[in-house]
Amino acid sequence: MSEKLTLGVAARLSTYLRILTQSRKQGLQSISSQEISEYANVNPTQVRRDLSTFGKFGKRGVGYNVDSLLNQIQGILHTGGVHSLALVGAGNLGTAIVTSSIFKDHGFGIAAVFDRDPARIGEKVGDLIIEDAANIALRCKELGVVLGVLAVPPESAQWAADQLVAGGTKIIFNYTETLLSVPEDVTIHTINPAEEMLYALYFYLT
Amino acid sequence: MSEKLTLGVAARLSTYLRILTQSRKQGLQSISSQEISEYANVNPTQVRRDLSTFGKFGKRGVGYNVDSLLNQIQGILHTGGVHSLALVGAGNLGTAIVTSSIFKDHGFGIAAVFDRDPARIGEKVGDLIIEDAANIALRCKELGVVLGVLAVPPESAQWAADQLVAGGTKIIFNYTETLLSVPEDVTIHTINPAEEMLYALYFYLT
Numbered sequence: 001m002s003e004k005l006t007l008g009v010a011a012r013l014s015t016y017l018r019i020l021t022q023s024r025k026q027g028l029q030s031i032s033s034q035e036i037s038e039y040a041n042v043n044p045t046q047v048r049r050d051l052s053t054f055g056k057f058g059k060r061g062v063g064y065n066v067d068s069l070l071n072q073i074q075g076i077l078h079t080g081g082v083h084s085l086a087l088v089g090a091g092n093l094g095t096a097i098v099t100s101s102i103f104k105d106h107g108f109g110i111a112a113v114f115d116r117d118p119a120r121i122g123e124k125v126g127d128l129i130i131e132d133a134a135n136i137a138l139r140c141k142e143l144g145v146v147l148g149v150l151a152v153p154p155e156s157a158q159w160a161a162d163q164l165v166a167g168g169t170k171i172i173f174n175y176t177e178t179l180l181s182v183p184e185d186v187t188i189h190t191i192n193p194a195e196e197m198l199y200a201l202y203f204y205l206t
Numbered sequence: 207m208s209e210k211l212t213l214g215v216a217a218r219l220s221t222y223l224r225i226l227t228q229s230r231k232q233g234l235q236s237i238s239s240q241e242i243s244e245y246a247n248v249n250p251t252q253v254r255r256d257l258s259t260f261g262k263f264g265k266r267g268v269g270y271n272v273d274s275l276l277n278q279i280q281g282i283l284h285t286g287g288v289h290s291l292a293l294v295g296a297g298n299l300g301t302a303i304v305t306s307s308i309f310k311d312h313g314f315g316i317a318a319v320f321d322r323d324p325a326r327i328g329e330k331v332g333d334l335i336i337e338d339a340a341n342i343a344l345r346c347k348e349l350g351v352v353l354g355v356l357a358v359p360p361e362s363a364q365w366a367a368d369q370l371v372a373g374g375t376k377i378i379f380n381y382t383e384t385l386l387s388v389p390e391d392v393t394i395h396t397i398n399p400a401e402e403m404l405y406a407l408y409f410y411l412t
Contacts, residue, residue, distance in 0.1 A: 008214075014405040018398050022383045039385050041393065077408045085403075092304075096299035097399075102383050106400035121227055129335050146410065147403065171406045173399060177228045177308050179245050185249065190408050193303075193397055194312035194378060197291075197353065199220040200377045200395050202283045205353065206210055 032063035083112035089151035140167025238269035290317035295357035302334035346373025
């Protein structure tokens with residue numbers, strides 16, 4: 001598979017990867033398309049179709065081998081290895097992000113955490129020392145980071161995004177509700193639970 | 207429009223609603239399909255097609271009226287009004303959720319927050335008093351809550367989900383990586399930033 005995946009397939013494979021990563025962590029050795037389907041909120045036929053496209057057939061009654069399917073999907077998504085990210089904001093959300101294993105489990109390492117609050121700079125959060133947000137651009141260049149995460153108050157979001165962009169960041173995960181302006185070669189992914197709730201609520205109400 | 211929307215349309219309309227809600231908050235009165243497109247990471251033709259389906263045409267050079275489009279999409283998604291949710295977990299993530307305005311801005315009110323830690327019960331977080339997680343089922347019934355949010359450690363997630371289900375919750379937003387088992391009439395939405403990062407990284411790398 002060298003051709004580019006469609007948005008939908010890439011999104012579903014990312015979901016399967018998340019489920020397989022967690023299954024492995026919970027000690028499961030095999031998983032059925034039915035189980036993947038339930039955890040992914042994707043219908044089982046779609047799951048089997050997605051996986052069979054890549055020549056991977058689960059054994060009837062046994063299911064897919066978790067490790068092997070996981071490696072195969074990582075290969076398709078080119079997302080094996082460790083990817084560094086820079087986190088801006090060491091408040092409640094930032095601290096939750098640093099201390100969660102979710103990123104690490106999926107190969108994302110937090111290379112640096114920044115805050116503007118002089119009282120916080122130099123403090124420890126998880127295994128990291130909070131750095132001065134004034135140095136974001138410089139440090140991102142040094143670290144070669146292309147992924148940034150914004151966990152700052154909404155009014156600081158554009159400023160923080162500008163610093164990340166100046167440091168060479170190409171993908172920014174925006175946990176604030178602020179609508180950000182960035183150059184064309186930078187992608188913003190807004191993480192807004194309210195949006196997902198509206199979506200879920202629609203299907204519940206209709 | 208009384209027929210049910212497809213998954214894709216409902217997802218995009220939820221995204222547009224998030225963008226319009228924030229545009230209004232930032233004081234914008236009109237917005238172009240190009241701007242919606244950029245904030246939503248959806249191509250402009252798709253945005254115009256989605257919106258024209260519902261008989262709403264933006265004026266060339268002026269764009270869409272934010273308030274009117276927002277009301278119209280709320281009508282289509284049946285998501286106007288206020289929806290109560292129960293939050294389990296008052297740690298860093300739970301506190302970030304309670305103190306953020308993101309939910310409130312979109313019509314989601316946090317009706318109750320629960321924790322298992324005796325030291326936290328009775329403490330104030332935002333405007334709420336942390337309640338004993340032992341009472342989740344009882345309190346959710348009293349409050350008539352159908353939306354639950356899990357912001358607990360992974361090892362408590364299944365227990366907390368069981369309590370929410372016992373209390374009548376039908377949609378659970380799971381911020382933990384734990385794969386949850388729930389009855390068929392309950393939907394789990396897993397909020398996992400790593401999954402979104404894998405997806406974004408694929409498009410960046412290819």
